[in-house]
Amino acid sequence: MKLTEAKQQFISSWGSFGTHWGINRTMAQIHALLLVSADPLTQDDIMEELNISRGNTNMNIRELINWGLVERVILPGERKEYFTAEKDIWKVVKLIVKERKKRELEPMLQLLDKLEGVEGDKKDKNVKTFIDTISGIKKLGKQADKTLDMMIKAEESWFVGNLIKFFK
Amino acid sequence: MKLTEAKQQFISSWGSFGTHWGINRTMAQIHALLLVSADPLTQDDIMEELNISRGNTNMNIRELINWGLVERVILPGERKEYFTAEKDIWKVVKLIVKERKKRELEPMLQLLDKLEGVEGDKKDKNVKTFIDTISGIKKLGKQADKTLDMMIKAEESWFVGNLIKFFK
DNA sequence: ACATACTTTCAAAAAGTTTTGAAAATTCAA
DNA sequence: TTGAATTTTCAAAACTTTTTGAAAGTATGT
Helix, strand or coil, rough: CCHHHHHHHHHHHHHHHHHCCCCCCHHHHHHHEEEEHCCEEEEEHHHHHHCHHHHHHHHHHHHHHHHCCCEECCCCCEEEEEECCCCHHHHHHHHHHHHHHHHHHHHHHHHHHHHHHHCCCCCHHHHHHHHHHHHHHHHHHHHHCCCCCHHHCCHHHHHHHHHHHHHH | CCCHHHHHHHHHHHHHHHCCCCCHHHHHHHHHHHHHCCCCEEEEHHHHCCCCCHHHHHHHHHHHHHHHHEEEEECCCCEEEEEEEEHHHHHHHHHHHHHHHHHHHHHHHHHHHHHHCCCCCCCCCCHHHHHHHHHHHHHHHHHHHHHHHHHCCCCCHHHHHHHHHHHH
């Protein structure tokens, strides 16, 4: 397979992969393109490669910058802004985990704390089931939260090299 | 807070939580409702509680059954089918991980295998960047795949009780 | 075999999300 | 300053996904 074709396949799969993970198709495609590009690209390069409009490109680049996945690069003597993606995949994973944890897990845990204090007689089986379910989710959620915090701080070598031992 | 209100808040948040995780709102809401209901419910109960149509209810219940998150229950002497959700949250998490791994991670790894064999001179920096990126993703993806396999087999006590030690 | 209760299907409609592109805002060199 | 290059915004359009509900299908007791 030729590089051009391989690139296209990667970009397109990364795009649909993204849609299952709460990241929109274009954002994931731009990310994929920058991941496999050796040099930084301009907005116009990206628009042309992916056949998308200026507005869409701009909006999604900014979102990628918010997530910390893409950086603006100013090349000396150039008026245009260039963009480049973090290439270390472990760092990429950590950035994504960090962002989603903040946006999703943390608000959910706050809500669960509140809901656990529901009024009512614990002998009522509906009340009991509700509280038990909420507590169960909260317990696991809190643990996941801690685990992810540690993962965010960890080195890749931990994940690739050592975790496996633990499971034995 | 009263039980009714707490239930509603939980259902609604679980619903929007789901949409960030590739699960549609209604499917997640039905799941939430069944999670906090002490007794099995019928399709009509669900339709009424969540104010959704018969078709939508039916379709999403079936999808939940496919995922293994919900079971059909036949009560003796009753014509109607009842539905109930797996209440053990650790099992729920494992079922979801298993399903998404199969649907998303595995196909992605297959593609990466194929793409890694791209033709071209490795001294060309574009070819090199492409191969390096793909290999990096593949390496981490394979490790994640193994780790998730072990997680799927693991007991909750491992996750809640022991993982934390490992990170120290 | 029939009638009734119940479940499933699916085309069309509604809702939700993403994309476009032209206009406005900003930046920068002269 | 000015004006050309570049970036950003946002309302409307296009696209995608979800939902509806009526009709078709299936199962059950008599």
